[in-house]
Amino acid sequence: MPFESDHRIYYLGTSGWSHRDWVGKLYPLDMPFSDYLETYARHFPAVEIEHTFYDIPAPQAVRAWYRRSPDGFQFCPCLPRRITHELRLRDTDRDLTDFISAITGLQEKLGPILLQLPENFRVNEQPQLAAFLDTLPQDMQFAIEFRHGSWLKDSTYGLLNAHRLAWVVVDAPFLPRTPRVTADAAYVRWHGHPGIGQRTRHETDPAASLRPWVAVLRDLARQAERVYGFVRNSYSGYAPRDGTVLMELLGEAREKGH
Template sequence: MPPTPIQTTHNSLYRLGCPVWNCDAWKGSVYPATAAKDRWLSHYTKTFNTVEGNSTFYGIPGPDTFRRWADQSADGFRFALKFPRVVSHERELVGAETETGLFLDGLQILHDAKRLGTSFLQLGPRFGPSGLAALQLYLDRLPSEFPFAVEVRHPAWFEGGLEKELNQLLEFHDIDRVMFDSRPLFASPPKDESEIKSQSRKPRSPIRDFVTGPRPMLRLVGRNDLSAADPWIEEWVPKVATWIRDGLQPYVFLHAPDDAFAPQLAMRFHNALAEKIHSLEPIDSWPHSVEVQQQLF
C-alpha cells in the first residue's frame, strides 16, 4: 500500500514544505520517474501541503501564472510566496505601490481559489529599525484578510526595545514573525560546492521563537548530510508541537544547500514531530519511490 501523503495526514495541524517545487532530483520519489516537468507542481502538492515560493522574489508573475498554479495544485494546498525584491530590497517599502498591487492581485487569485497561504515579506540586511515607520505604513495598507509574515535580518532588530516594538507591531496586525535558523548550515566547514555557496549567501540571524500571529513560520536550513541537522530538528520539534497544541497552525520549511535533499530533511522533521503529536502519521517513503525500487530489481 503506498504511503499516505503529508498533505492528507496533517492538513489541519501544520504545514510542511520545501523552498521549491521543481527539482529534477525528485523524480522517482516526490514525482513519478517519467512525469513531465509541467506536472511536477501537481505531484508536489499531493505530497506536501505548502511550498516556499521564492520565484516571486525575483519577478512578479502574470495573472495566468497564478491561475495555473491554482489549477495544478491539490485541494488543501497553500502557496507561501515571498514578496518581490523590488518591494522589499530595492524600494525598501517606499514608492512600491504599483509592484505591491500587482503582487496582491496575484495573491487574490490564489485566495479566491482557496490556495493562498502565508505570504512573507523578507526585509533586506540594510533595512533596520530606522525603517519602522515605513514598515508600519506598509503593513497598515495590506489587506487584512490575507495571512502575512515578516522576516528581518538587520542586526539592530534583535536588540531589546527595538525588537519589542517590532513584535508589538506584528501582533497588532496578526502578522507572524519568520523564525530563520541557519545554525546547522554553519555548524561545520562546507563539504561541497553547494554548501560553500549556501554559506556565502545565507545570514546568521539570531535565533528567535516569538509568536506574533496565528501561523508561526520556521525556515530551517540544514546540510546535505541529513543527520547533521538532527540536533536542531530535535530543538524545534517540541516548540512546533506546543504551537499545534495551542491551536496555532505552524508553517515549517526545510532547506538544504542542494535542493535534492530538502524532502528528506522534511521527512526527518515530520517523523520527529509525529513522535510528539500522535495523530500525525510517520512517513516511511515517498509516494513514487516504489518506481525506483521496481527499476532496480
C-alpha cells in the first residue's frame, strides 16, 4: 500500500531492489536472492526498475515480480536505453512495442514508465521528442528525466502537459531542483552529488539533508494525485535508509500539522 500523509498518496522507494551491498542491512545474510523483492516490499510501496534500462525483461520475470509483490505495490520501469540513448527516440516502433508487451505483465502494479534522456539530448531536438511522445500508449503513465539545462523552459512544460507526461524533479548535479507538475502524477529522483562521497555518507545525518524535501513533496502532492520518489544512492544500503527517513519525516510533518 502507498504511504499516506494528510490524505495525500506517496509511492516512495529506491532504484532497484537487488543491490548486493544491502545484504546484512535490508536483507539477512542467508536470504535467497528470490526473496529480496518480497522483503523489500515490506518496507516500501514502490520500486524503480533499473534492469529494464539495460534490457527488456523476459515475460516470466515480469510475472514473477508481479507474483512476489503485494497488492497496491507499484513498479516504475525504466525505458530501455536502446530507445533513448542509441536510437535517440527515432525509429523506435519495434523496440517500444516489445518493451510495452513485456511490462504489461505488471498489470495494475505498473506505475509511471521512466524515460531517461542522454545528457547531450538538448532542446533543439524537441521536435523529435514531440514525435516520439505521439507514439506512446495513451493508457499508460510516463515520466521524463532531462539532463540538460536547455529544457528548463515553458515550451517543455507545455509539451509535457499536452501529453500528460510527468516532469522528473531531480536532486542531481546536472539540473537544478525544479518542482513542476505536468501530469496526474509527480515524480522525484534523488541521485546524490559527487561532492558528498558515497563512502562517507554514513558520517552525515540523512534527516538533515532530506528534511528540506518534505515541503517539496507535500507541495507536489497538493498539485498531483500521486507522488513517486526514488533514492538512487545504492552504496552500502544508504538508499533504503534514506527512503525510510523520508517516510519518517513525512509522518512527522503530518503529526505536527505542517
